[in-house]
Amino acid sequence: MPVRLVSLATFLGLILIFSSCPTILEAGAYDQLLQMSGGSAPSVPEPSAPSYTPSNSYYPEQHNRPEDQEYRRELRAKKAQRQREQRQKRRQQQRRKKRNSSRRDSSAGENRVSVTPGSKLKPGEEKATSYQWPQGLPGKRYTRSSATKSSSTLKSPHKNVPSGQEAKVLAETNLSIKILRKKVNLSSQEKQLLAELEKFSRDLWLKTVSQTKIGEKDRLKAQVPLPVSDFDPSKPLPIWSTDATEASIKSKTAQATNANYHVFVDALSKFHTDKSQQLVELIGSEHAETILPGHGEAIFGNLLSLGKVSIKLAGKNYAKAGAEIIDMAISRIGLPQAQLAVEGGRIYSDVAFRSLDSFMKNSMHAVGGKFDGKAFWKNLKEEMNGPQQAFFEWIGGHEYEK
Amino acid sequence: MKSKLSLSLCVGIVAICLLCPFETVFSQEPVQTLMDTFIALPASAHVSLRWIVPPSEAQDFSAVKFIRQHQNLGFSIDSDGNAWIGFDSQLICPTKQLTFSLSERFQQFIHLNNGAMIFSTVAKLGLALADDTRARDASGLPVLAFQPFAALPKTFSRIYKGGLCLYAVSEEPSGRSVVYMLAQEAGQKSKKLAIRRWIRLFATEQHIDALTGDGELTCFAHGSSVFYHKRSTKQMGGIFAGLAQGEVIRQLAETSGSLYYATDHRVGSLGAHQSHTIIETPFPQLSAHQDKLYVLFPNCMGVAVLENLKELEAVF
Numbered sequence: 157m158p159v160r161l162v163s164l165a166t167f168l169g170l171i172l173i174f175s176s177c178p179t180i181l182e183a184g185a186y187d188q189l190l191q192m193s194g195g196s197a198p199s200v201p202e203p204s205a206p207s208y209t210p211s212n213s214y215y216p217e218q219h220n221r222p223e224d225q226e227y228r229r230e231l232r233a234k235k236a237q238r239q240r241e242q243r244q245k246r247r248q249q250q251r252r253k254k255r256n257s258s259r260r261d262s263s264a265g266e267n268r269v270s271v272t273p274g275s276k277l278k279p280g281e282e283k284a285t286s287y288q289w290p291q292g293l294p295g296k297r298y299t300r301s302s303a304t305k306s307s308s309t310l311k312s313p314h315k316n317v318p319s320g321q322e323a324k325v326l327a328e329t330n331l332s333i334k335i336l337r338k339k340v341n342l343s344s345q346e347k348q349l350l351a352e353l354e355k356f357s358r359d360l361w362l363k364t365v366s367q368t369k370i371g372e373k374d375r376l377k378a379q380v381p382l383p384v385s386d387f388d389p390s391k392p393l394p395i396w397s398t399d400a401t402e403a404s405i406k407s408k409t410a411q412a413t414n415a416n417y418h419v420f421v422d423a424l425s426k427f428h429t430d431k432s433q434q435l436v437e438l439i440g441s442e443h444a445e446t447i448l449p450g451h452g453e454a455i456f457g458n459l460l461s462l463g464k465v466s467i468k469l470a471g472k473n474y475a476k477a478g479a480e481i482i483d484m485a486i487s488r489i490g491l492p493q494a495q496l497a498v499e500g501g502r503i504y505s506d507v508a509f510r511s512l513d514s515f516m517k518n519s520m521h522a523v524g525g526k527f528d529g530k531a532f533w534k535n536l537k538e539e540m541n542g543p544q545q546a547f548f549e550w551i552g553g554h555e556y557e558k
Numbered sequence: 559m560k561s562k563l564s565l566s567l568c569v570g571i572v573a574i575c576l577l578c579p580f581e582t583v584f585s586q587e588p589v590q591t592l593m594d595t596f597i598a599l600p601a602s603a604h605v606s607l608r609w610i611v612p613p614s615e616a617q618d619f620s621a622v623k624f625i626r627q628h629q630n631l632g633f634s635i636d637s638d639g640n641a642w643i644g645f646d647s648q649l650i651c652p653t654k655q656l657t658f659s660l661s662e663r664f665q666q667f668i669h670l671n672n673g674a675m676i677f678s679t680v681a682k683l684g685l686a687l688a689d690d691t692r693a694r695d696a697s698g699l700p701v702l703a704f705q706p707f708a709a710l711p712k713t714f715s716r717i718y719k720g721g722l723c724l725y726a727v728s729e730e731p732s733g734r735s736v737v738y739m740l741a742q743e744a745g746q747k748s749k750k751l752a753i754r755r756w757i758r759l760f761a762t763e764q765h766i767d768a769l770t771g772d773g774e775l776t777c778f779a780h781g782s783s784v785f786y787h788k789r790s791t792k793q794m795g796g797i798f799a800g801l802a803q804g805e806v807i808r809q810l811a812e813t814s815g816s817l818y819y820a821t822d823h824r825v826g827s828l829g830a831h832q833s834h835t836i837i838e839t840p841f842p843q844l845s846a847h848q849d850k851l852y853v854l855f856p857n858c859m860g861v862a863v864l865e866n867l868k869e870l871e872a873v874f
Contacts, residue, residue: 347746354754358752375703376662379682379707379709380708384756393760393761394792394794396760396763423598424598424824424835485599486597487596487597487598487599488591491591491858491860492612492613540686540688542673543686544685546670546672546673546675550674550753551752552742552751552752
C-alpha cells in the first residue's frame with residue numbers, strides 16, 4: 157500500500173516537473189533577447205471595450221437592439237394596416253364595378269339576374285347569380301356581338317346641329333360609324349343608316365372646318381373616318397413578287413435590245429464620252445457658242461446649243477424613225493437676262509428663297525413690312541380659298557355652300 | 559482731188575467707228591448658263607424651255623444647302639401652272655407671291671388636277687386653312703392652320719399625285735409595300751361622287767421609290783426599274799427604263815401617256831417606244847401638268863417648264 161502511494165506521488169511529481177519544464181526553459185529567453193537588442197519591452201495599450209454611438213450608419217449588431225426591433229414592428233404593423241385598407245378599397249371598387257356592369261347587362265336585356273339600381277347585393281349572392289370576371293385580368297372588352305347589339309340603339313343623324321356643337325356631334329357620329337362597320341352582316345336598315353351617317357359625317361366635317369373660330373384641339377380631332385377595303389374584296393390582294401419582277405425585267409430588256417420594240421437613246425452619255433474634249437473647251441470659253449445653225453432661241457427658248465450628236469437608232473427597221481440616224485442637240489440652259497421679263501416677281505423670289513434659308517431668316521424681318529397688314533391676309537385668304545374649295549369638291553361637298 | 563477724197567474717206571471711217579458702239583459689232587454679251595446642267599433634245603423637235611421662276615441671283619443664296627437637303631424639298635404645280643416649293647415646313651409660291659408656314663409639320667404636299675392642295679403629316683391627310691387667328695412664326699411668316707381630313711392608311715405613308723386621285727404607299731414590317739388609293743366613287747344608292755374609302759390596290763415585295771398614275775394605270779419604280787399596274791384588268795408589267803443598275807428613280811410624273819422620271823442626276827422620258835435622258839443636273843425635282851414638264855433645279859432654286867414635249871414622241 158505505501159508502495160502504491162509512493163509510486164503515485166512520484167508519478168504526480170514527475171508530471172508536475174515536466175509540465176513546468178518548458179516555462180522554466182523559456183523564462184529567460186525573452187529577457188535574453190531584450191538584453192541582446194539593448195532595449196526594453198514596448199508598452200502596448202490594452203484594447204478597450206467596444207462602444208456604440210447612436211447613428212444612422214449600418215451596424216449588424218443594431219438589429220438585435222430591442223428599441224430598433226420595436227420600431228420595426230411598428231413599421232410593419234403600419235404597412236400591414238395600409239395594405240389592408242388598400243385591399244378593402246380595391247374590393248369595394250370591384251364590387252361597385254360588378255354591380256354597374258350587371259346593371260348595364262340587365263338594361264341590354266342580356267342579364268338573367270334582375271338587379272335594381274338601389275339594392276345592395278351581398279358578395280355571396282353575386283357569386284351565385286352572376287358571372288365573375290377573373291381578378292387581375294384587364295377589363296372586359298366588348299365582343300362583336302355586344303357591339304352589334306348596341307348598334308340597334310344608334311339613331312339616324314340630326315339634321316340641325318347647333319352651332320358650336322359640330323365637333324362634338326362629329327365625334328359621336330364617327331363613333332356610331334365605327335360601331336356599325338364592326339358588324340359583319342348588316343341589315344338593309346343598318347346599311348342605309350351607315351350610308352346616312354357617312355354622308356352626314358362628310359357634311360358635318362365641311363361645316364366644322366368652315367368655322368374660323370374653332371379651337372385647335374377640336375380642329376385636329378375633326379376627321380372623316382375612311383375605311384380601308386380592297387378594290388375587289390372577293391379576290392385576294394394582287395402581290396407583285398420578286399420572281400415576276402425579274403422575269404418582267406428580263407423580257408423587257410430582251411425586247412429592247414433585240415429589235416423594233418424600244419429605242420434607247422442616251423445622247424448625253426455619248427456626248428460626254430465622244431466629245432469630252434470639245435466640252436472642256438466650251439466650258440473654258442467665255443460664253444456658250446451656237447454650233448447648230450438655224451436652231452436659235454426662237455425655237456429652243458432659253459436653250460443654248462453646244463453640240464450635235466448623231467445617234468444610230470437601235471431598231472433599224474423601226475417605222476416611225478424614218479432614218480437610221482438621229483441628230484441630238486446638246487445644250488446648256490441660259491439664265492434669264494436681267495432685262496427679260498419673267499413671270500412672277502424676280503425680287504420677291506430672291507427674298508423668299510432667302511427666307512427658306514435658315515441662315516437668312518432674319519432677312520424676312522428686314523422686309524417684313526411688305527407682308528404685314530390686312531391686305532396681305534386678305535390676299536392670302538382669297539388665294540387659299542381656291543385650293544380649299546377644290547378640296548371640298550373633291551371629297552364630295554358639291555352641295556355645300558359657304 | 560484724190561487726196562481730198564481719201565481724207566474725207568478717212569474722216570468718215572473714223573466718225574463711223576466713233577459713233578458705232580464697239581461692243582455690238584465685235585463682241586456678244588456673255589450669256590450665263592446654269593452650272594452642272596446639260597439638256598439633250600432631238601434637233602428637229604421644237605421642244606422649248608422657259609423659266610417660270612427665275613434662278614436666284616442673291617449673293618448670299620446657299621445653293622449647297624438645297625442640294626444637300628434635296629430630300630426635304632417639296633415641289634408641286636397647281637392647276638394654274640404656279641410652282642409651289644416647300645422646305646422646312648414652309649411653303650412658297652413665287653409666281654403668286656405667297657409664302658406661309660403650316661401649324662403642323664408636314665411630310666409632303668401635292669396638288670390634284672382640280673387644284674386641291676393636300677398636305678400629309680406623319681399620320682394624317684388634310685388641307686391648309688386661312689383662319690382668323692393670323693398667327694406668325696418665329697421668322698415672321700404667317701401660319702396657316704392644318705385641318706386634317708382623314709387618317710392615312712398607315713402612319714408614315716407617303717402620298718403621290720395621280721390626276722384626280724391620290725395614292726398612298728405604306729411599308730409593312732415584313733418589307734412589303736402596299737399601295738392605297740383615294741378616289742371619288744359613287745355610293746351604293748346615291749350616284750354622287752365622293753371620297754368614301756381607302757382602296758387597297760396591290761402590294762409589292764419590294765420598296766417603292768416613286769409612284770404616279772391616273773387611277774386606272776399606276777406606274778411605280780423600284781430602284782432603276784419601272785412597272786405598271788392596270789386597275790381594271792389587274793395586269794402588271796415592266797417598262798424598260800434603260801438606267802444603270804445602281805441608279806434609283808426618285809420621282810415619276812405622268813402627262814397624257816408620257817412618263818417622266820427623275821433620279822439623283824437626271825431627268826428622262828419613258829415612252830411607249832423610247833427611253834431618253836433629257837436633262838442632266840444634280841437632284842432635279844419633277845412635276846407634270848397639262849402636257850408640260852416642270853423641273854426645279856435645287857442648285858439655283860429656279861423652276862423651268864419644258865413645252866411641246868409631245869414632239870419627242872413624234873420624232874421617234
